[in-house]
Structure formats: C-alpha cells, structure tokens
C-alpha cells in the first residue's frame with residue numbers, strides 16, 4: 001500500500017478508496033428518490049407560505065400578452081429585464097410567492113447566505129450600481145437586491161404574485177398559449193418563458209411515523225419565525241426553552257445549525273451523511289477595492305470564476321476562495337498524458353478531502369463526534385460547504401450530533417425522533433431535507449403543458465426530453481425553457497441563468513421584429529443538439545458521480561432512468577455552452593428553428 005505525502009499528513013489512496021466505497025455501500029438503498037415525499041396531500045401544510053398575510057384576493061385578469069414569464073426568481077427576473085431592455089413591454093410574470101426572489105424569497109432560514117461569492121453571484125451589479133456589503137452576502141440582502149431589480153426595471157407592475165399556472169395549452173387558431181391560473185386569470189400569450197427554478201420543490205424524508213409527530217415542525221424553506229422568534233439575522237428567542245431536532249446536514253443545515261445551536265435549549269442534529277465543510281473567511285467589502293473596479297468588471301469576474309472551476313487555465317484567480325482552491329487543477333493540467341492527469345486529479349481530491357477531515361479533528365473536541373463529522377467521499381459528491389462556525393457548534397454543551405451511520409432516522413413518534421432504537425424527545429423538528437432536483441419536468445413545475453394537437457409534454461418527454469439548446473422543443477411553439485435540461489450546469493448557477501435569459505429574450509425580440517409568428521426546432525436540430533451533448537461527454541467535464549455516496553447529484557446512487565439520462569447537459573464546460581449560444585445568436589440565422597410568419601404588425605399589450 002503506497003502512502004502519499006502531503007505537507008505533514010500522509011494518506012493511502014487505496015485505503016481511502018476502500019473507505020469511500022464502504023461509506024457509499026452503507027448508504028445505497030433500493031427506493032432512491034422514492035424515499036422522499038413531496039409537500040402535497042398529508043404534507044400540504046408544510047408548503048404554506050409563512051411570509052404573506054393570509055386571505056389575499058384579487059380580481060381575475062383576462063389579457064392578451066406578448067410574453068408570459070413563469071417564475072419570479074433570478075431566471076424569470078433576468079428574462080424580464082432583458083425583454084424590457086429589448087423594448088418588449090407586453091409581459092406578465094407569474095410567481096407563486098408573495099414577491100420576487102425565488103430561492104431568496106423562500107429560503108429565510110437563520111444564517112442563509114450565498115455560498116458563491118456575492119460579487120459574481122448577485123446579478124446585474126453594474127446595471128443597478130449595487131455593491132454587496134460582504135464577500136458572501138446574507139439572504140435578506142440578496143432578497144432586497146431582487147426587490148431592487150424589480151423596482152429599477154419596473155417589473156412589479158407586470159407581476160402576478162401568489163399565483164400559479166393551472167393549465168397551459170397551445171391554441172392553434174389564435175397561435176398563442178392559453179394559460180389559466182389558480183387566481184382565475186385567463187392569459188393569452190404569444191410566447192411563454194418558463195423559469196420554474198431548479199430547487200423550488202421542497203421534499204420531506206419518508207420516515208415512518210412522520211405524520212404522527214405532535215410537536216411543531218417545518219421545512220427550512222418555510223421557516224416559522226412565529227414559532228422560533230427572531231428573524232434571519234436576529235436571535236430566535238422563543239427557542240430558549242425548546243428542544244429542537246434538525247434532520248439533514250446538507251448545505252442548508254450547515255448554515256442554520258450554528259444559529260439553532262446558539263439559541264435552542266437543546267439541539268439534536270440528526271445526520272445521515274456529513275457535509276465537507278471548508279473555510280469560509282467571509283469579510284466586509286473592501287471600499288478601496290470597489291474604487292478600482294472598471295466597467296465590465298462583473299462579467300470578467302464571473303467568467304474568471306467559471307473558467308477556474310471548470311478546470312480551465314486563467315491568468316489570475318480573482319475570487320480566490322474555497323471553490324477555486326477546491327477546483328484548482330494546475331497540477332493535473334501539467335500532466336504528460338490524460339491518464340496521468342486523471343491520476344493527479346484524483347490524488348488532489350484525496351488530499352483536499354484529507355484537509356477537510358483534518359479541519360474537523362482540529363475544531364471538534366469530542367473525538368467520537370469529530371469522527372462522525374468527517375466526510376468520506378470525493379469533493380463534488382455533495383455540494384461542498386464553507387462555514388466558520390458550523391463545526392465549532394458541536395462543542396456546545398447543548399448540541400448533540402446524533403449520527404445514524406448512513407442509515408437515516410429510523411422512526412418519528414408523536415414526541416420525538418428514534419435512532420438506533422433510542423428516542424430523542426423534541427418540541428420542534430426542522431426538516432433540512434432538501435429539494436427535488438432531478439425528476440419529471442412538468443411534475444416539478446406543478447402543471448402539464450399541452451402543445452400542438454393537445455400533446456402533453458409529460459407524455460412527449462416520458463422517455464426523456466428532446467430540445468434545441470435545452471430551450472425549445474418541437475411541438476411546443478414559442479415555448480422557451482430556462483432549466484438544467486439539455487443545457488449546462490455551473491457552480492455559480494446565476495451565470496447560466498443570465499445567459500439563458502438573454503437567449504430567451506433574443507428569440508422573442510427577433511420574432512417580434514421579423515414578424516415571426518411561431519418558432520420551434522426541427523427534428524433534425526434536436527437530434528443534432530443531442531449528438532452535440534453526446535460528443536461533449538468525451539471532453540471530460542462530465543461528472544456522473546457513479547462512485548459517490550448517494551444524493552441528488554447522482555440520482556441517489558441508482559442507475560438513472562432514460563428520462564434522466566436524456567436530460568443530460570452539455571459536458572464541454574459552462575463557458576463552451578455559453579459560447580455555443582452566443583455564436584448561434586451572432587449568426588442571426590436562427591438556425592435549426594422552423595418559423596412561420598404573419599403579416600400582422602408587432603403586438604402590443606398593457607402590462
């Protein structure tokens with residue numbers, strides 16, 4: 001067995017490989033995604049919006065529009081901003097929440113903050129003239145920025161909040177989408193942009209007995225401050241006499257647990273798989289640095305980060321944080337052969353996770369707790385986390401880690417949580433159990449889409465989607481989708497959203513300018529795009545996570561169904577995907593789209 005020297009520590013790659021395998025096998029379960037419950041039926045109360053006054057009503061609308069945007073998170077807002085900038089003003093934005101913000105509307109749990117640097121994560125900083133107050137801004141600041149974008153680009157007057165699409169049909173005679181909503185609206189839109197979000201559908205673990213719990217419980221994305229007291233940045237004073245349990249130790253829990261630990265009388269953290277938690281080193285924005293920024297700085301910084309975390313060379317590392325350290329591939333890029341590059345990359349991953357484990361040992365005083373908090377998997381198997389108070393929270397006398405050794409919570413009773421046959425009594429149970437990420441597109445949206453000939457998108461995509469660039473699909477004219485499906489993925493996800501929003505607005509604007517009534521991709525263009533995705537798999541940027549511990553990143557460790565396989569995105573890296581879209585737009589040919597024209601002038605609307 002060979003040992004690899006790294007600074008002071010030596011490790012054996014073989015031993016780590018075996019340990020990773022063991023930890024993965026411990027966690028594999030045959031029910032995969034079916035282990036989770038969505039927030040409907042018995043669990044519908046979990047989905048209620050705690051941030052709005054109950055009893056909201058408004059008159060139903062009947063309107064003709066150029067564009068309907070579904071979703072008021074970053075994706076939908078950016079699409080709307082780009083539409084306005086292109087001179088398209090006849091649009092509505094439908095949003096389930098009571099305001100703009102999407103993720104940042106819903107996720108108000110204590111400690112919520114962006115985990116990617118705010119100077120690259122928060123969009124439109126140059127257009128709005130806003131500079132975040134910290135390197136990693138907290139949720140209320142990001143939510144306020146969303147509201148500022150809403151005001152500055154006059155999006156509020158187009159918004160229909162607390163509203164969800166109920167039905168969406170292509171009306172062949174009108175050449176429009178006919179959309180009805182939960183508020184009784186009847187909207188006839190020439191184009192629909194769907195920006196439904198990738199993590200908007202919260203899930204609960206299907207733990208036996210979950211419905212019998214008689215204490216108070218909620219999901220992290222519906223934080224109940226009426227119960228806990230306090231707010232996202234102030235002490236939860238009402239927990240001072242409460243025993244609180246939190247189920248889950250993913251990226252959300254890592255941010256929330258220090259705050260629960262600081263306020264609850266007793267906190268039990270129920271863990272199935274530990275997160276890897278690196279150094280955060282948040283800091284206030286340096287005013288002197290701000291003064292040095294030149295026009296175009298944000299785009300440059302965003303691209304620099306995306307290049308580095310895609311394993312591409314860059315002259316400088318502008319962000320210089322845990323992410324760019326984790327993805328630093330200088331060593332493997334210098335390798336003399338692809339095989340050597342893979343070997344060096346794997347060794348670097350082992351070394352970086354050894355550092356993460358050493359950090360746990362250095363901070364957490366109880367050796368048993370420290371061992372249980374050490375993650376044994378490759379860095380990207382779970383969303384890497386960065387936090388400076390999380391690990392130290394387990395040194396508090398009122399905080400207990402209840403490690404389930406990969407098995408998960410056994411049972412929930414009316415009074416508490418059972419692990420290894422022992423009941424932990426709690427007054428309040430917080431589910432930090434995450435969101436549906438993969439899975440049927442329309443099920444996640446919450447409505448089906450019926451295109452030409454009444455064909456349901458759910459049926460059409462039963463064995464997987466067919467698209468051009470992940471954004472348009474044959475049989476669904478004038479429908480533009482902003483999603484992960486057959487598009488691309490990025491650590492800084494807003495980078496991709498911004499490009500997709502730009503692309504959607506370009507298509508709509510071009511159609512309106514050129515008198516195009518409908519657009520949809522040809523069969524051939526869809527097949528070619530799938531071919532492009534398939535050949536991009538050779539480029540080595542793909543991360544299937546087959547050897548990872550189960551989680552949403554690898555379909556819970558099970559062989560994915562055809563529908564998920566066919567959803568795969570472009571694997572040549574985020575920047576290449578963006579270049580494909582940009583070059584396609586630059587040519588101006590609208591290549592691969594089938595167009596029908598009308599003599600009618602550009603439509604006008606009121607919103």
Ligand code: NDP
Nearest residue numbers: 113114115205248249250251252272273383408409433434
């Ligand atoms: P995750 O899906 O990452 O975590 C869910 C947690 O619940 C996991 O620890 C999981 O364990 C645990 N769990 C599930 N079932 C059980 C069970 N039966 N018993 C015990 N534990 C269980 O959800 P999060 O909300 O934490 O994060 C989702 C994503 O949101 C992140 O990956 C990230 O992309 C994003 N996020 C982004 C932030 C940002 O700042 N931009 C901040 C927070 C989140 P196991 O790992 O074993 O499945």
